[in-house]
Amino acid sequence: MIRLTHKMIYVSLAASALLLVGCNSGSGGNTAPVLQGSVIKGPIDKAKIVLKDSSGKSVTETTSSKGKFTFASVNLTSAYYVIESTGGSYTDEATKKLVTVNGTQGLKTLLTKDELQKILTNKQYMAITPETTIYTELVLNSMKNGASLADAIVSAKKLITDTMIKDSSPMKMLPGDKFLQTGDFTTAIPKDQSEAFARNRAISFSYMVRDLKLQPSDVFKVLDLFTTDLKDGSADGIKLTDGRDVNVTSAFALSRLKLFNDTTNKLKNGDLSADQKAQLEKMGFDVNGFANKTAQANKDLKALVDKYMVATTLPTLHVLPVMTDEDGNLADKKETYTLSATKDVNVTIETPNGNWITPMWRYNNNPLPVVIKGHSGNAMTLNFNNKLSHDSTIHWHGFQIPAAMDGGPDYPVAPGASKVYSFTMNQPAAPLWFHPHPDMETGKQVYMGLAGVFLLQDSILKQLETNNQLPSGNKDTVLLVQDRRFDANAVNGVKNLLYKNLRMDDDGMLGDTVLVNGSVLPKQDVSNTLHRYSLYNVSNARTYDFALSDNSNFTVVATDGGLLASPTTVNHIILGPAERVEIVIDFAKYNVGSKVMLVSKPSSGDMMSMMSGMGGMGGMGGMGGMGGSGANSQAGTGSTGTTQGRVANGTGLAIMRFDISTSETESVTLYSQLPSTAKINKPISATDATNTKERQFLMSMGGMGNMGGTNNTNSSTNTNNQKMTFVINGKAFDANRVDEFVAANATEVWNIKNMSPMAHPFHAHAIQYRILSRNGIPASGTDLGWKDTFLVQPGESIRVIGDFTGAIGDYMYHCHILEHEDAGMMGYFRVGNTGHVGK
Ligand code: C2O
Ligand code: CU
Ligand code: CU
Numbered sequence: 089m090i091r092l093t094h095k096m097i098y099v100s101l102a103a104s105a106l107l108l109v110g111c112n113s114g115s116g117g118n119t120a121p122v123l124q125g126s127v128i129k130g131p132i133d134k135a136k137i138v139l140k141d142s143s144g145k146s147v148t149e150t151t152s153s154k155g156k157f158t159f160a161s162v163n164l165t166s167a168y169y170v171i172e173s174t175g176g177s178y179t180d181e182a183t184k185k186l187v188t189v190n191g192t193q194g195l196k197t198l199l200t201k202d203e204l205q206k207i208l209t210n211k212q213y214m215a216i217t218p219e220t221t222i223y224t225e226l227v228l229n230s231m232k233n234g235a236s237l238a239d240a241i242v243s244a245k246k247l248i249t250d251t252m253i254k255d256s257s258p259m260k261m262l263p264g265d266k267f268l269q270t271g272d273f274t275t276a277i278p279k280d281q282s283e284a285f286a287r288n289r290a291i292s293f294s295y296m297v298r299d300l301k302l303q304p305s306d307v308f309k310v311l312d313l314f315t316t317d318l319k320d321g322s323a324d325g326i327k328l329t330d331g332r333d334v335n336v337t338s339a340f341a342l343s344r345l346k347l348f349n350d351t352t353n354k355l356k357n358g359d360l361s362a363d364q365k366a367q368l369e370k371m372g373f374d375v376n377g378f379a380n381k382t383a384q385a386n387k388d389l390k391a392l393v394d395k396y397m398v399a400t401t402l403p404t405l406h407v408l409p410v411m412t413d414e415d416g417n418l419a420d421k422k423e424t425y426t427l428s429a430t431k432d433v434n435v436t437i438e439t440p441n442g443n444w445i446t447p448m449w450r451y452n453n454n455p456l457p458v459v460i461k462g463h464s465g466n467a468m469t470l471n472f473n474n475k476l477s478h479d480s481t482i483h484w485h486g487f488q489i490p491a492a493m494d495g496g497p498d499y500p501v502a503p504g505a506s507k508v509y510s511f512t513m514n515q516p517a518a519p520l521w522f523h524p525h526p527d528m529e530t531g532k533q534v535y536m537g538l539a540g541v542f543l544l545q546d547s548i549l550k551q552l553e554t555n556n557q558l559p560s561g562n563k564d565t566v567l568l569v570q571d572r573r574f575d576a577n578a579v580n581g582v583k584n585l586l587y588k589n590l591r592m593d594d595d596g597m598l599g600d601t602v603l604v605n606g607s608v609l610p611k612q613d614v615s616n617t618l619h620r621y622s623l624y625n626v627s628n629a630r631t632y633d634f635a636l637s638d639n640s641n642f643t644v645v646a647t648d649g650g651l652l653a654s655p656t657t658v659n660h661i662i663l664g665p666a667e668r669v670e671i672v673i674d675f676a677k678y679n680v681g682s683k684v685m686l687v688s689k690p691s692s693g694d695m696m697s698m699m700s701g702m703g704g705m706g707g708m709g710g711m712g713g714m715g716g717s718g719a720n721s722q723a724g725t726g727s728t729g730t731t732q733g734r735v736a737n738g739t740g741l742a743i744m745r746f747d748i749s750t751s752e753t754e755s756v757t758l759y760s761q762l763p764s765t766a767k768i769n770k771p772i773s774a775t776d777a778t779n780t781k782e783r784q785f786l787m788s789m790g791g792m793g794n795m796g797g798t799n800n801t802n803s804s805t806n807t808n809n810q811k812m813t814f815v816i817n818g819k820a821f822d823a824n825r826v827d828e829f830v831a832a833n834a835t836e837v838w839n840i841k842n843m844s845p846m847a848h849p850f851h852a853h854a855i856q857y858r859i860l861s862r863n864g865i866p867a868s869g870t871d872l873g874w875k876d877t878f879l880v881q882p883g884e885s886i887r888v889i890g891d892f893t894g895a896i897g898d899y900m901y902h903c904h905i906l907e908h909e910d911a912g913m914m915g916y917f918r919v920g921n922t923g924h925v926g927k
Contacts, residue, residue, distance in 0.1 A: 125214035127173045127195060131155020135176030135194060141166035152176060164201050167237060170224060172196040173216055180304035182294035193308040198224040200237065218293045218311055223248050225315040251323040251337045287367060288347065295343035299863045299885055300334060338786070342843055345883025346863055356382050356691055385690035389740030393637045393685050396440070396609060396742050403438035405610035405744065408541060408566050410459045421466050427451045428473040429480055429524070429538055439608035444583045446574060448537035449476065456606050457540050457568055462513050464546035470509040474501045480533060483525035484542070485666065486649055486876045488515045488855050491897025491924065496853070497527035497823065498898060498924050514894065515856065516650035516767050517549035518874065519622040519668040527823060531628055531906030535587050535597060539626050541566050548766050549651065557759035558645065559620040559672060565612070566622045569743065571630045573599035573733040590734055595812055596629030596905045600735045604744045611745040615752035616675045620645070623671055625663040628906045630737055631847060631879065635660035637685035640677070643758065646670035649856030649874025653768045654761050656869045660689060664849035664879030666904035669870065672758060678748040690740035768874065772858055772889055774837050782837045783828060786817050787880065787903060787913065789844040813911070814903060820912030824926040826898060828917035835891045842880040848908065851877040853899035854919060857890040877904055898923035
């Protein structure tokens with residue numbers, strides 16, 4: 089007798105011999121005992137479910153319906169049972185593809201007679217998941233090798249828990265993350281809650297398979313391989329048929345983080361179904377609290393926008409000063425500039441609520457960051473004078489130049505000393521920049537004001553501008569966005585910059601005041617035409633989610649390293665520290681006299697703050713919280729998200745205002761496709777790679793509990809007095825160590841992964857890179873452009889490719905959250921055989 093039922097039914101145990109009989113749902117207190125379970129993966133529909141005894145003999149069988157199954161009456165006599173699910177079909181959670189399961193493949197679980205009885209007594213039901221499948225094989229294998237059933241179970245459970253559950257918990261670093269590390273994954277205890285976790289991990293398996301660029305149905309093969317890997321008692325790595333080595337524990341952990349991040353993002357955007365929300369609730373996530381915070385953050389931003397849309401006191405946007413070639417000769421293919429870094433340049437900070445003076449560090453005593461416009465193909469000579477009292481350098485961020493000229497920490501320029509940087513500019517037009525890169529003090533020097541813009545031009549760009557296919561001239565503006573913290577009290581009208589005066593600043597320096605070209609909340613008068621902006625996030629640690637206050641579309645025409653082959657229309661763009669884009673805004677839709685603001689939307693990609701929404705887990709000691717829209721607090725614009733001048737990453741911000749003040753006929757028609765000669769149009773694919781093994785960069789954090797780095801597991805006792813560590817591939821920076829060796833003229837695929845709860849902008853020197861995929865999904869939109877900095881979200885894995893032709897020497901790769909970099913989230917890679925490091 090076989091009955092299927094969808095609903096959970098409470099069951100009772102009649103005798104020591106387990107009688108498994110079917111029943112109808114909702115039939116009240118007189119339900120006969122049945123044994124029920126769930127095939128969590130998928131869930132799998134119409135799978136054949138067989139209950140086998142310890143001799144492998146089929147005792148009874150049934151068919152699953154949307155994952156649920158019920159066995160009819162059986163006498164339990166065997167020491168253990170294996171419940172196997174084969175065949176059927178399911179919708180893969182990661183790809184949404186329908187998977188028909190081969191009749192010989194499927195999932196299984198193993199339960200002892202006692203466990204089956206307990207399931208009935210405690211009103212549980214059995215869960216059949218990818219984990220239980222591996223578990224079953226491990227138990228059977230141990231017994232084959234002579235272990236007792238009891239011992240085999242203990243060691244297999246421990247192994248699965250250690251390799252698949254504990255180390256992969258995305259919330260491990262939070263106090264209170266007990267559910268994921270305890271509880272029995274073979275059964276659902278208590279039913280609802282454990283199923284939520286089991287389901288979450290089953291879905292993560294799909295993510296992992298997708299992220300490994302395998303077909304959904306390959307999940308069963310991966311399970312087999314991983315089982316084989318674990319048979320010796322540890323996870324050493326599996327080899328895929330294409331030769332790739334995969335550590336399943338870390339691949340799975342990444343996928344779990346990715347799933348968690350995707351889920352909270354969907355929640356934020358209102359894209360979760362009621363069932364998905366319920367599952368999250370069961371996992372301890374305060375769904376309503378999160379929704380309320382999101383709504384509040386949006387409201388706060390709207391209030392800021394409403395206020396500043398009508399404000400009459402906004403300062404006028406500064407146009408950054410452009411330096412000119414010192415010999416004045418534009419035809420000689422040579423450009424010469426001088427940059428002197430000096431301290432204590434008195435800068436007037438203009439704000440909507442009055443001005444003050446701040447001593448800053450600047451180049452050439454200029455109160456504003458300077459702009460160099462160089463031309464590709466020309467030789468560059470840059471005379472640098474260090475007038476600081478500490479080593480400094482000029483690093484040419486985004487340039488493809490020999491390492492000896494790249495301004496890394498291995499070529500420091502001492503206080504009072506000078507250095508001549510000379511190189512040929514040999515790459516497509518791009519919004520590049522420059523900044524100091526001394527060992528352990530990059531963050532401070534940039535923060536104090538040393539950073540400049542380098543707009544590299546080339547003939548293609550010039551042609552687009554002269555052909556009126558890109559706005560230019562006074563319709564082409566650099567916007568340098570940086571957040572800062574100023575001393576709250578002015579003394580004689582002077583407010584000093586504060587750097588790392590709060591403990592949390594070690595995790596990334598976040599201020600409460602956003603400067604655009606040196607001013608707080610400036611406005612720019614524009615005509616009702618297309619305008620182009622080179623938008624630079626030159627903040628030490630803040631990520632922005634840039635958008636227009638009315639949510640209008642705008643067009644991205646360039647990324648870090650050059651123009652896009654074709655412009656991409658978006659309604660927001662997330663920029664991590666050091667990322668740049670060029671955008672074109674069409675003001676034609678606005679009436680003359682109207683205004684629109686540039687804002688940063690709340691909760692821009694920082695899971696850290698989202699995780700503080702976890703129910704019962706408490707806050708993150710000032711780290712998280714979506715805060716309100718508290719920025720610009722120095723300008724008196726409210727401070728709900730502020731703790732002593734630190735506005736949480738992800739807080740909504742008002743950035744600047746565009747006042748559509750004049751009417752003009754449009755003369756520009758935006759290009760739709762770059763000429764075929766543009767370098768970006770040259771195809772490059774993974775098959776061009778000369779490295780047979782993709783290079784791996786795994787970013788992680790320690791000190792709050794461990795995500796794949798060292799062995800710190802006291803996740804429940806972490807408090808705020810632990811200093812965090814930031815590492816790549818488990819290693820902190822060593823000035824005398826080269827970590828990666830790239831052959832001269834190589835083309836390499838790099839895998840950049842983030843196994844930590846916050847986003848990190850990974851930056852590599854030497855060349856411009858192209859993104860191939862994110863978590864196995866091919867690049868599209870703005871990801872198709874040249875990039876030197878990649879904001880990698882928690883759990884994300886980005887595959888990039890680069891042609892190292894022309895690069896030579898020792899270059900840096902690092903997180904561009906400058907406090908992470910200074911703390912050691914950095915390494916050297918050598919291109920070619922010779923280098924400077926460790927000599
Ligand atoms: Cu802009 Cu090594 O960095
Ligand atoms: Cu750089
Ligand atoms: Cu970082």
